[in-house]
Amino acid sequence: MTRFFCRALVTLIALCGASHSFAQTAENLPTDYLSKEFHAGRRQALRNLMAPNSVAVIFSYPEQVFSNDVNYVYHPNPDLYYFSGYKEPNAVLLVFKDIQADGDSSYNEVLFVRQRNAAREQWTGRRLGVEGAKTQLGFKRAYNSEEFAKFPVDFKKFGKVYYDNLPEDVTGDGSVGELKKLIAAFKSKAGIADVDRQALSDMNVIANRATPQNLPRVVTFFKTKYTDLSKASPLVQELLAKPDSVTLAAVKAKIGNNLGGTMDFDTFTSKLRGVKTPEEIAVLKKAVEISSLAHLEVMRAVKPSMSEREVEGIMLYVHKRYGAEDEGYPPIVGAGANGCILHYEENAATKLDNQLLLMDVGAEYHGYSADVTRTVPANGKFTEEQKAIYQLVYDAQEEVFKLCKAGVPYASLEQKTAEVLSAGLIKLGIIKDASEVRKYYPHGVSHHLGLDVHDKGGRGSLEENMVITVEPGIYIPAGSPCDKKWWNIGVRIEDDVQIGKDGGTNLSADAPRKWQDVEKAATEKSIFEAAKFPALK
Numbered sequence: 001m002t003r004f005f006c007r008a009l010v011t012l013i014a015l016c017g018a019s020h021s022f023a024q025t026a027e028n029l030p031t032d033y034l035s036k037e038f039h040a041g042r043r044q045a046l047r048n049l050m051a052p053n054s055v056a057v058i059f060s061y062p063e064q065v066f067s068n069d070v071n072y073v074y075h076p077n078p079d080l081y082y083f084s085g086y087k088e089p090n091a092v093l094l095v096f097k098d099i100q101a102d103g104d105s106s107y108n109e110v111l112f113v114r115q116r117n118a119a120r121e122q123w124t125g126r127r128l129g130v131e132g133a134k135t136q137l138g139f140k141r142a143y144n145s146e147e148f149a150k151f152p153v154d155f156k157k158f159g160k161v162y163y164d165n166l167p168e169d170v171t172g173d174g175s176v177g178e179l180k181k182l183i184a185a186f187k188s189k190a191g192i193a194d195v196d197r198q199a200l201s202d203m204n205v206i207a208n209r210a211t212p213q214n215l216p217r218v219v220t221f222f223k224t225k226y227t228d229l230s231k232a233s234p235l236v237q238e239l240l241a242k243p244d245s246v247t248l249a250a251v252k253a254k255i256g257n258n259l260g261g262t263m264d265f266d267t268f269t270s271k272l273r274g275v276k277t278p279e280e281i282a283v284l285k286k287a288v289e290i291s292s293l294a295h296l297e298v299m300r301a302v303k304p305s306m307s308e309r310e311v312e313g314i315m316l317y318v319h320k321r322y323g324a325e326d327e328g329y330p331p332i333v334g335a336g337a338n339g340c341i342l343h344y345e346e347n348a349a350t351k352l353d354n355q356l357l358l359m360d361v362g363a364e365y366h367g368y369s370a371d372v373t374r375t376v377p378a379n380g381k382f383t384e385e386q387k388a389i390y391q392l393v394y395d396a397q398e399e400v401f402k403l404c405k406a407g408v409p410y411a412s413l414e415q416k417t418a419e420v421l422s423a424g425l426i427k428l429g430i431i432k433d434a435s436e437v438r439k440y441y442p443h444g445v446s447h448h449l450g451l452d453v454h455d456k457g458g459r460g461s462l463e464e465n466m467v468i469t470v471e472p473g474i475y476i477p478a479g480s481p482c483d484k485k486w487w488n489i490g491v492r493i494e495d496d497v498q499i500g501k502d503g504g505t506n507l508s509a510d511a512p513r514k515w516q517d518v519e520k521a522a523t524e525k526s527i528f529e530a531a532k533f534p535a536l537k
Helices: 003-015 036-049 078-084 118-124 129-135 179-190 197-208 215-225 234-241 245-258 260-274 278-301 308-321 336-340 384-401 410-427 434-439 515-522
Strands: 054-059 065-067 092-102 105-113 142-144 160-163 332-335 356-360 363-365 373-377 467-470 473-476 489-492 495-499 504-506
Touching: 036 078, 036 092, 036 260, 054 078, 054 179, 078 092, 078 260, 105 129, 129 142, 160 260, 197 215, 197 234, 197 245, 197 260, 215 234, 234 245, 245 260, 278 308, 278 363, 278 373, 278 495, 278 515, 308 332, 308 356, 332 336, 336 356, 336 473, 336 489, 356 489, 373 384, 373 489, 373 515, 384 410, 384 467, 384 473, 384 489, 384 515, 410 434
Parallel strands: 054 160, 105 142
Antiparallel strands: 054 092, 092 105, 332 356, 356 373, 467 495, 473 489, 495 504
8 A cells, every 4th residue: 555545545534524533642752851840840941041021932843755645754843842741743832921711710831732633643653742741741721722822911002022033944734733834834923034044044053153263163154155255144244344353243233133032042941951950961861872882892793895885784783772762963984085074974885995984973862862973994904094083082082071070161072183183193294283283174173962973062161970072083085185094094083071079070981082992993893793684586
């Protein structure tokens, strides 16, 4: 039976008024999901940051077509999940700063969810529904999303309405409660005009990422993005015309005045999500441990005759074996020249040969993503050149680890990395001046980690219970202006670190880092060693 016919049948059954109830609960599920008390606490934490007489509006993410009538596996909006625990499409959450009166009752939060439908649930899975939102998520006020357009809330009466960038790539099937109509209803109720999504993205970079310390990198980012600067927004042009701290402050002020609702939302959610609670730390630790064990297993199993795809398969099997639902990002498994491509995702090489293998693969467990990278010799032994570059990257990482404690300026991690790598590359004769380091180290050393692999979080000073990556790297593609013996060596070592008061904790320590330990792991027996697969016909 084709998927098209299946979906048509589902629609027909629904239109005919199918009323039987598909089982809403399922047995034998994990027991370590975030609790409804966690999500309620996050909503209160959001209220504590909001201005009087304000409301936050958080929509679900849209569904995305994979092929013809098949969608990608749905991934919830991390913010909506963080504040509600809801993981389905076609939903919107309202969080009010103040109690809202409603006759004899009152409320300060409302969740609108996808309506239950017995026929569709039989084909595409259980839906939580209104009752589930109340009993499982703890909402006293929950409604079907079809009721949002008529819900008696006047957004124009609030002094502040906080909301994230509204998605533009939203399609729909014409149903009343679909996301496209929810967003249209909100815009109408709040009197919000459409804003160019690209301009909003640029404003977010400036407002929430740009600092006087990293301003040169921000300028480079925009100059690379816009080869024709006339196509950039006026505020980006203003910043690039005179890129100094005074101009940056002025541009940020203008962004706040013009786009306060979205900028404030990002500020609030970055502040909250950047510092993890104990419940979050527990889930993140599990995601990172699973990822580390997968990297270790590859070190034991890898052989020059393997393909990149086969290595990826080992990783994913280990993830699934320990209960990870997905990966936090497309796995990067690149041998030799492919390891010099930062976000190489094809993983198509049929043989690793006697090359370095760079693996940037992280499990996603209950919504939280690990981000672990290891670089290993496919034949189990580093060459002298590979070892020299690997040791330099390792040394940079060790120096950055010393800075991973509360109160240290975030920017100092990047400064230390560039300092160590440039000195090492000069010593090896690969560059002549420290200013050339970006030629072989083109990315940053750290980002926040959590519900997004590049998670929200502050860029001022490190705070206790932030979780960040430490990921120095050197990439020397063929044709680089250095001795050919260094060509096609790409090394990145990436670990996930929980910031403490007096120092950091490396959560991914189960994956060996020292080159000696990597070579030792290659001598150990892999659980996949006995696996025998028949040849394809």
